[in-house]
Amino acid sequence: MGIDKESDIAANLQIGPTTLGMVRIFIEAEGVELPLDFDPEEAEEIAEEIRAAAARARAMAPKGSR
Incomplete structure (x- = not known):
């Protein structure tokens, strides 16, 4: 499965600090x-990549769908 393929898989995502x-x-x-x-x-690098991907996705979205 590539990054640009749709999927019906549902998942939960949690992000937080560890005790280490x-x-x-x-x-x-x-x-x-x-x-x-x-x-x-x-x-922080991952967060920057997510922000950049969100900006690119927003730019690609059809007008009026935001």
């Missing part, structure tokens, strides 16, 4: 629990 000073992204779907830990600098 890491940032955890926790993904839970049917039969899957995936904890992903990042140091704070990596987490």
